[in-house]
Amino acid sequence: MLETTIAAIRPADEAAMAAARELHARLTKPVGSLGALEELSVRLAGLAGECPPPLPEPAAVAIFAGDHGVHAQGVSPWPQEVTAQMIGNFLAGGAVVNAFARQAGASVTVVDVGVATPLPTDPAAAPAGSDPAALDPAVTGPAVLDPAVPRLIVASVRRGTRDFTVTTALTRDEALAAVQTGIRIADELIDAGAGILLTGDMGIGNTTPAAALIAAFTGVDALDATGRGTGVDDPTYAHKVAVVRAALARHTPDPADPLGVLAAVGGLEHAALAGLILGAAARRTPVLLDGVIGVSAALAAAAFAPAAVCAMVAGHRSAEPGATVALRHLGLDPLIDLGLRLGEGTGALLALPVVTGAVRVLHEVATFDSAGVAEK
Numbered sequence: 587m588l589e590t591t592i593a594a595i596r597p598a599d600e601a602a603m604a605a606a607r608e609l610h611a612r613l614t615k616p617v618g619s620l621g622a623l624e625e626l627s628v629r630l631a632g633l634a635g636e637c638p639p640p641l642p643e644p645a646a647v648a649i650f651a652g653d654h655g656v657h658a659q660g661v662s663p664w665p666q667e668v669t670a671q672m673i674g675n676f677l678a679g680g681a682v683v684n685a686f687a688r689q690a691g692a693s694v695t696v697v698d699v700g701v702a703t704p705l706p707t708d709p710a711a712a713p714a715g716s717d718p719a720a721l722d723p724a725v726t727g728p729a730v731l732d733p734a735v736p737r738l739i740v741a742s743v744r745r746g747t748r749d750f751t752v753t754t755a756l757t758r759d760e761a762l763a764a765v766q767t768g769i770r771i772a773d774e775l776i777d778a779g780a781g782i783l784l785t786g787d788m789g790i791g792n793t794t795p796a797a798a799l800i801a802a803f804t805g806v807d808a809l810d811a812t813g814r815g816t817g818v819d820d821p822t823y824a825h826k827v828a829v830v831r832a833a834l835a836r837h838t839p840d841p842a843d844p845l846g847v848l849a850a851v852g853g854l855e856h857a858a859l860a861g862l863i864l865g866a867a868a869r870r871t872p873v874l875l876d877g878v879i880g881v882s883a884a885l886a887a888a889a890f891a892p893a894a895v896c897a898m899v900a901g902h903r904s905a906e907p908g909a910t911v912a913l914r915h916l917g918l919d920p921l922i923d924l925g926l927r928l929g930e931g932t933g934a935l936l937a938l939p940v941v942t943g944a945v946r947v948l949h950e951v952a953t954f955d956s957a958g959v960a961e962k
Contacts, residue, residue: 587766588861588890594868595891598632605637612953622919623944626899630945633870633896638948642782642872642941644731645692646775647683647931648862649676649786650768652700652854655749656833657791661826664790664816666746667703672788674706676930677736683786683930684736690938692784693731694931697739697771699764700854701789702746705738731778741767743854747795750833754850755795761849761857768861772869782872782941783862784901785880786931787855791815793906796882797830798851800908802839803885804915807831813878813906813927844889852886859883864890867897874941876934877904877927881912888916899941902926902933 606628611617618624630639651673657666675681676696679688687694698705730737743763747755756764775783793815801811808831814823837850848857860883866873867887875881875898887894900913903920905927913920921937954961 587769588762591769591864591868592891595864595893597893598629598896599635600632602635602637603628603632606631606948609637609948612955613947613951614954614957615951620947622921623940623947626941627944627948629896630872631948633872635870639945640781641945641949644780645690645782645784645938646731646780647687647692647694647784647786647935648771648775649683649694649696649788649931650699650855650858651696651788652792653702653746653789654791654795654853655747655755656751656794656829658749659751659829660822661794661829662791662815663818663822666790669788669790670701670703670705673698673701673738676788677706677738679736681930682928682932683935686932686935688733690935691733692935692938693733694736695739695771695775696736697767697858698742699767699858700743700746705740731775731780739771743767747853750795750798750837750851751829754837755852756849756854756857758845758849761845761852764854764857765845765848765861765864768858769865771858772862772865776866776869776871780871782874783866784874784931784934784938785859785862785876785883787859787876787879787929789853789855792853792855792879794826794830795851795853795856796878797908798833799847799856799882799885800912801830801834802847802851803841803889804911806911808834811908811911813908841889844886847889848886855879856883856886860886860890863887863898864894867891867894871897872899872941873897874899874901874934874938876901876931877929878906878909878912879929880934881909881916884916885912901937904933
């Protein structure tokens with residue numbers, strides 16, 4: 587599956603991009619007056635291979651969730667059980683991502699790709715003597731892009747990664763399984779009608795493997811790639827940097843071997859997000875990247891298939907320093923910069939109207955000729 591997906595990813599269509607630039611020059615506005623929106627619409631035309639490109643709707647957020655063995659090293663003050671608890675919150679509609687998704691009219695799909703503790707909707711977590719069939723079926727059925735009903739997919743590769751300060755986080759087969767899960771989710775959402783995918787994530791401690799991935803793929807020092815995550819204090823932050831640096835020294839991951847990098851220091855949600863990006867790129871569907879987890883996964887996707895960058899739109903600049911490093915390496919400029927560091931897909935959702943607006947201009951704004959407006 588991975589090989590065929592990579593083979594389907596093609597560079598941007600230059601003719602469609604040229605047509606988009608030519609159309610912008612004829613619209614009733616000064617050329618370049620919409621700034622970065624104009625180049626964004628040109629890029630999306632190149633991805634779609636047509637001008638104007640399809641409107642990026644409906645939107646589907648895919649939140650991949652996993653836990654991390656490196657949590658045992660004290661890199662986060664939050665207990666690992668919070669990952670599963672937050673999934674329950676997503677499914678109940680009570681998280682920030684749900685509020686923003688309702689505002690944007692986007693569906694939310696939560697994918698357990700490696701959560702360590704039983705989920706609130708997991709039969710294993712049900713009270714003794716209860717009927718597993720009584721669990722809400724609305725969160726487990728086939729893909730329906732319903733903004734009102736968050737959906738759960740259980741596709742666990744293993745219950746959390748191993749501690750990468752001791753051994754590799756994953757085997758190559760496990761990393762591959764997670765990547766292929768992401769590809770399948772992309773196909774499922776696009777087949778259900780999604781016009782744009784948004785990356786989301788949940789996993790206590792997941793900014794530590796994200797920092798390791800960013801350092802491995804870009805070559806920067808661990809200090810430049812590592813942030814404070816949920817807001818750790820100075821001693822914990824220094825320890826976190828040391829943990830990332832030690833893991834990189836132990837495994838010496840090769841950026842030319844993206845599957846090996848994901849296996850050595852990645853997380854299951856990072857690998858699955860890389861697969862989601864690759865799957866979307868193969869289907870010529872844009873992916874709106876969220877924060878540091880999403881952009882660290884994007885580095886892996888670009889290492890698998892450089893042309894996959896054509897499908898990527900940087901939603902926002904995360905407050906995590908590694909996110910800026912990764913975006914610079916990918917050559918992507920974020921659409922908004924609000925100092926966010928929540929994850930979940932929240933920043934991508936806030937940027938979604940900007941993406942839609944960029945495309946809508948090409949569909950709906952009159953040309954000078956059609957409007958009878960004189961050009962300079």
